[in-house]
Amino acid sequence: MQVQLVDLVKDFGQTVAVDHVNLTIKDGALTGLLGPSGCGKSTTLYMISGLEQPTSGKILFDGEDVTEVPAEERGIGLVFQNYALYPHMTVQQNIMFPLVNAKVKKEEALARCMEMAKLVKVDDLLKRKPSQLSGGQQQRVAIARALVKQPKVLLLDEPLSNLDARLRLEMREEIRRIQKETGVTTIFVTHDQEEAMSITDEIVLMKKGVIQQQCFPQRMYLEPANQFVAGFLGNPPMNFVEVQAEQGMIRLNEAQYPVQEDISGTVLAGIRPESFTLGEELTVLVESVEIRGRDQLITFTLNATPVHALIDSVHLVKAGAPLSLAIKGKRIYLFDKESGRRLNKEFKYE
Ligand SMILES: Nc1ncnc2c1ncn2[C@@H]1O[C@H](COP(=O)(O)OP(=O)(O)O)[C@@H](O)[C@H]1O
Ligand SMILES: [Mg+2]
Incomplete structure (x- = not known):
């Protein structure tokens, strides 16, 4: 089902939590709603689910206005960070609960419970209580319970945040699989950001209640709309260095790089750490080297700003020594210094 938010606002008095959001969530897709805490x-x-009422604006499900429809009549399934399973009930009772509540016949409820338990792979744990399950298993049960009523939309609020790193990786693949199935x-x-990029069809990136960009993950990574998006995706993050753009040129240390002629004045140049490679374009003085396995993280100064580069570990790089580098595809993003707006045109996909 397609979900549309039309000029949606949520004002908590002191804070405008959601600030005139216009957004279309694609039918059948896994959409990541990404952004810093708060x-x-x-x-x-919660506004999509009906748990929270908007201050103004509309929510449409397949074109139908559901803004005034109560949560329980919207056909949504919700999963929270803290599982929120009923501790005194078994796994089976937890999964069946929404059906029992809706007075679905026992036989059918059982059949659907089994189907969901198989889907999320907890069918061998049906008699256990939540306290006898691992965090990942509890979250699987929570997903089964959210899906058992065959919702039109599944809403997941940071479902993996309470899991340890390994389980988080496993469960994000599982969410992808369950969504596909x-x-x-x-x-x-x-x-x-890594979680969002790895499993979603599309990312919606928010900052202070305002949508910054909406597109598929690779595109957001390669063509960020502004400095905030550019800095939010990627680890280690994109480097930002102040440069003077003049007559279609910028300078990084002693090296010159061509830029669009219509860009001039002081702007921010954004370069991803992995865009650096050994080459003959610019010389830097290596300040530190940190081996990370496949890559090494090298620190140096560009235009008086500390910068990180990721270079293949096979090359021997020494701290204190000069290093000749190049920027792959001359991929330098340019941003307005004040607004952070992206100034240069998109790069071509190689
Ligand atoms: N019930 C509330 N009352 C007052 N302020 C709230 C309430 N819920 C959220 N906020 C504020 O709204 C902003 C957005 O919160 P939230 O939607 O929870 O952010 P996120 O989920 O992205 O971390 C925050 O500044 C938060 O403090
Ligand atoms: Mg939150």
């Missing part, structure tokens, strides 16, 4: 992700999700329109809230 940017309005949960508030947006069911085809249910899913909105996945996270503050973790």
Whole structure:
């Protein structure tokens, strides 16, 4: 089901949590709602679910206005960070609960419970209580319970945040698989850019209640709309260095790089750490080297700003020595210093 937010606002008095959001969530897709803590992700999700009423604006499900429809009549499934399973009930009772509540016949409820338990792979744990399950297993049960009523939209609010690193990786793949198998329109809230990039069809990146960019993950990474998006995606993050753009040129240390002629004055040049490679374009003095395995993280100064580069570990790089570098594809992003707006045109995909 397609979900549309039209000029949606949530004002908590002191804070405008969601600030005139216009957004279309694609039917059948896994959409990541991404942004730093406090940017309005949960508030947006709760308005879609009906748990929170908007201050103004509309929510449409497949074109139908549901803004005034109560949560329980919207056909949504919700999963929270803290599982929120009923501790005194078994796994089976937890999964069946929404069906029992809706007075679905026992036989059918059992059959659907089994189907969901198989889907999320907890069918061998049905008699256990939540306290006898690992965090990942509890979250699987929570997902089964959210899906058992065959919701039109599945809403996940930071579902992996309470899991340890290894389980988080495993469960994000599982969420991807379950979403693919069911085809249910899913909105996945996270503050973790890597999580969002790895499993979603599309990312919506928010900052202070305002949508910054909406597109598929690779595109957001390669063509950020502004400095905030550029800095939010990627680890280690993009480097930003002040440069003077003049007559279609900028200078990085002693090296010159061509830029669009229509860009001039003091601007920010953004270069991803992995865009650096050994080459003959610019010389830097290596300040530190940190081996990370496949890559080494090298620190040096560009235009008086500390910069990180990721260079293949096979090259021997020494701290204190000069190093000749190049920028792959001359991929330098340019941003307005004040607004952070992207100034240069998109690069061609190679
Ligand atoms: N019930 C509330 N009352 C007052 N302020 C709130 C309430 N819920 C959220 N906020 C504020 O709204 C902003 C967005 O919160 P939230 O949607 O929870 O962000 P996120 O989920 O992205 O971390 C924050 O500044 C938060 O403090
Ligand atoms: Mg939140």
